[in-house]
Amino acid sequence: MSAINERRERERAQRHQLIITAARELAEAEGWEAVTTRRLAERVEYSQPVLYSHFNGKDAIVSAVAIDGFSELAAHLHHARQAAPEPGQALRAVCRAYLDFATERPALYQAMFVMPTDVKFASAETPPPLRAAFGEFVSCFRPDNERRELFAEVTWSALHGMAVLSDSGRIPPEGQEERLDFLVTMSTDR
Amino acid sequence: MSAINERRERERAQRHQLIITAARELAEAEGWEAVTTRRLAERVEYSQPVLYSHFNGKDAIVSAVAIDGFSELAAHLHHARQAAPEPGQALRAVCRAYLDFATERPALYQAMFVMPTDVKFASAETPPPLRAAFGEFVSCFRPDNERRELFAEVTWSALHGMAVLSDSGRIPPEGQEERLDFLVTMSTDR
């Protein structure tokens, strides 16, 4: 491959990431309903069809944003778990970090966990960052616990429910702390 | 009011319900993305603008479908709780009924708990059927438990998380039974 083609490929990769970033920023600023292919194209200063030379369609762009988010979430949860004062507090720290993530980046969270997606969860082709994020939950339970994956699934489901119901105004946001407390207490002493 | 006007009002109310039912059937058959004002109008055999003489917009139609759903859910949960062999089994029965409802009518469930809505939750103007549905959860805990509303909120959140993550393919559906078991065990013995 010539140096010229390498440069082209580099530039193409940059533009690829530019589109993802622009989509995410637009969604975080005005919500996903404001992310149209026209507005996105204008924002990256290319014409609409360019988007389709990088992604199969709008859904693929959303998925790309989501995958970026998984890495961030995994790092966020990992940090929280490591920073926990003692092992018994790890679960509480990770759960709180999860809810913080969801409330501080609602649009990103939606792309990851609410919007229709082709991303494979709990399968062979699951993106590693997603596995890692789930692993942070699993690691909060003792290794000799043979049902820790199940524990992690239910804990995650509960947190997701809390996050999404609160974000859509279906449960009052001010109760989150108390609910979190209850959930963690319920899970830890067993 | 003349008899003629009464008849007109009656017919109008019938058409109102016809639109709601048609929207729900279409959504359950082909998903909400297939419910467009054009297709809906064709289905009820009226022109598009008629929809707007009954509802402020498409969102209002979705909300109307959701409110119908709340009544059904409340009845479903109430029946499950009453049919439980003993009080200790009430929570398990209600939780299972909730998950059944979500999996058997996914489109209706989405209108109620996922799609953007103007319906007021946990407020003064909350629709009575919605209050009743939530009350079924609360009633599963002992009356002297002063935190039973909190218990109910967290249980509901967890169930919602499980339902929605499973429906969108983010957790494997075949694990639901085991997860339900774990959740209920976790909640009941306290």
Place this chain on the structure above:
DNA sequence: CAGCGGAATCTAGCGGCGCTAGTAATGATA
């Protein structure tokens, strides 16, 4: 019973959506 007037309903169209066929510009090669 004729025909008026307001209400109910429809036709037609606006701007915007995701997406794509076909054209024009670009730039490396011969």
Place this chain on the structure above:
DNA sequence: TATCATTACTAGCGCCGCTAGATTCCGCTG
């Protein structure tokens, strides 16, 4: 410099939610 494949663009398709204005309907009055 001429060629030609690649790249990016303009223009447009069929659909969306929604609405202005024309049209039809129908109970009421003279």
